[in-house]
Amino acid sequence: MIMSRTEAAPDQARGDLTERLLAGLPAEAVLTDPDITASYANDMASFCPAGAPAVVVLPRTVEEVQHVMRTATELRVPVVPQGARTGLSGGANASDGCIVLSLTKMDRILEINPVDRIAVVEPGVINATLSRAVGELGLYYPPDPSSWEMCTIGGNIGTASGGLCCVKYGVTAEYVLGLDVVLADGRLLSTGRRTAKGVAGYDMTRLFVGSEGSLGIVVRAVLALKPQPPQQLVLAAEFATAGAACDAVCRIMEGGHVPSLLELMDRTTVKAVNDIANMGLPETTEALLLAAFDTPDPAPDLAAVGALCEAAGATQVVPADDAAESELLLQARRLSLTALEAVRGVTMIDDVCVPRSRLADLIEGVERIADKHQLTIGVVAHAGDGNTHPTVCFDATDADESRRARESFDEIMALGLELGGTITGEHGVGVLKKEWLAREIGPVGIELQRGVKQVFDPLGILNPGKLF
């Protein structure tokens, strides 16, 4: 366990640290006002403890990041890297006396190359900024987490984040070709490549993706791009039971279709959305399925998928006629989390991914857990991936309700593992699920992961207390 120097004589130690940092960083890049540094303590997860940072640094260059890491190594101070802090697992939460290393000022798009279909970016680039920039050149950066208007590419890489597009286009990991990483001791490592293929040595690039800042600081990324697909056309289908909707998902995937999104909202979520907005969703809807296709001619797929939904028992099937109508149909889905937050003030968002053939079992189990704990738990799901976000609604000022919320959150992860799934499809482990990681990957897995961590961060200063 690494101890920050602040434990001995906090003010003195912090002064030393600040002074050392200022030797290689401009004054405006080093924040020490406790009111300001405290505002960097948390990401968006509930139930995750956070400490008070000693200092927040906002480097603008690779050299400045190297200076921060050399200083941290020398003084044995923990470093917590941060992007936009939109994470949902506490992976970016500060620890007491740490250096918060915010990468948000390193936000340049360095290159977009339409022939090689790559972009080279700094970690602080906002996902939406990159998506729009490549879109202007007819290119497409698929990963689209819900927070895409705010979250950074560096954060996306750290958590290997996903989104609605994954059922067709895969997750962030599949778009990271190469990285420049500042190591714990300040040395610079280049991994991977800027070519379409490459297998020279162990895949270190992939090791950093999803490592939640625990192995090194990503300071530059080479990302793969795709050509911009045609605008997607959406179909909405209502079902009288969640089981029927899940059956439709299985039929669609078994039928060989490749939707560009395949999302599910359960009745709790539909009701929550109805409560805050008039979306025209029938109160009797037990499950709403949204499927989309972005092929040059989506009509045959939409017709076939509509028929499969009806065969599975859909009570209504509404295909959009154009992009505008498609966007309207997606509005309800986009409002889901806001609507569920409004139910009891706070939510805890699970991220269990199961084989899609077990989706119905998961949703049924979540209903049982909600009944048992007398809580509202809405399920929104990237159904095509089997990746569900059971969202536990609770009143954080009510201690008993908060306890039940945490218990049900954990029971949902246990259920996910029981169904052959994983505790996290796209949000990461962070602080929130670190006890659960061991249950998923077992003692041999943990031992080897710790061994790898030790290779990259022998002093344990990189984002300590996360993952394991």
Next chain:
Amino acid sequence: MIMSRTEAAPDQARGDLTERLLAGLPAEAVLTDPDITASYANDMASFCPAGAPAVVVLPRTVEEVQHVMRTATELRVPVVPQGARTGLSGGANASDGCIVLSLTKMDRILEINPVDRIAVVEPGVINATLSRAVGELGLYYPPDPSSWEMCTIGGNIGTASGGLCCVKYGVTAEYVLGLDVVLADGRLLSTGRRTAKGVAGYDMTRLFVGSEGSLGIVVRAVLALKPQPPQQLVLAAEFATAGAACDAVCRIMEGGHVPSLLELMDRTTVKAVNDIANMGLPETTEALLLAAFDTPDPAPDLAAVGALCEAAGATQVVPADDAAESELLLQARRLSLTALEAVRGVTMIDDVCVPRSRLADLIEGVERIADKHQLTIGVVAHAGDGNTHPTVCFDATDADESRRARESFDEIMALGLELGGTITGEHGVGVLKKEWLAREIGPVGIELQRGVKQVFDPLGILNPGKLF
């Protein structure tokens, strides 16, 4: 460096080893006849030294593999895992006194699930066997190395192999969701998942893919499948210069097309094919480009690509009318390596991958190198990926020609690195390129890769002498 016990008293030590292996393996799974074990010494690479195995084992179960590894750990004997030995880098070559661990008898397809779109297989399953089995269910396992009728899935995973499909469908790595791995000490590790997504902890699955048997023995793999696409339609285009063909590749990729293959043959290769078969290729062809599309309606893409080829200076554009004609057009490509082998008896196949925008520079450079060394070097390329296979033809009985062949092979790798590429797009490092790995990934990269190796294989018994 690990020393096999055979160094002290070879026969005695080999006897001990065999006896210990037989305690957990049936007699027919342990081969000790030197004539037979010698036949397991090599894969298909030229210029790669190989030793004499002490014993070859052919386990059929996970438990038997565990027994082999426990025995090897106890006796400190190196273990060289092997699939079908179709590799081109010497990665499966035996070392003196080693246990050759052939996984070819673990060849069961354990599960094919069309809803979850996964297959679960043992490592010895032949690529083509799996491809056909999933094809019967309307599914598709894309990775298609040239050796697909012989090579095993375990070998494909070990080398992260590619093929013609990669320009649209990516490499083997992208299809490996989870693994069961027997570690150096015989313990069993499960990595990854059978779900579409999952980010619990470091990506250990990906670490094993391409690790060339140096981190553990893959005994089971969960593979992602796609729906079977329509049969592809091929277009062939002839060019008066290789540069014009490369220009066409850039225009096609920049134009947003997604071909299911995009292959290039240079004039040397075309000539070699003409010399062994009458394929109707004009002797004046300086470069032949093959593009294919497997969308429901490939006509618009084929027309557009044909026009782009003409704009880039194609002298002839021949689109196929149907699948049979498409297959004919691909025949020349499929014959390329056989044809180049016939030139001087032996070939050394480079595997340099460059950004596709530098493809023309690479081909031009290879011509210079061929001239300098007075050798025939044909280039076949997965052009859409920038992944080239400059194939050095030489007479292995001629010492000087062999020396020049090896020199030109190395010069091509140097050129690839100079152009921002990698020394290996899909064949791996093995023995052949291990000095080059350090040049590509640098001393910090090598140090960290060695550190990772040490975590998984502290005694250094797994495929020693490969990669580093």
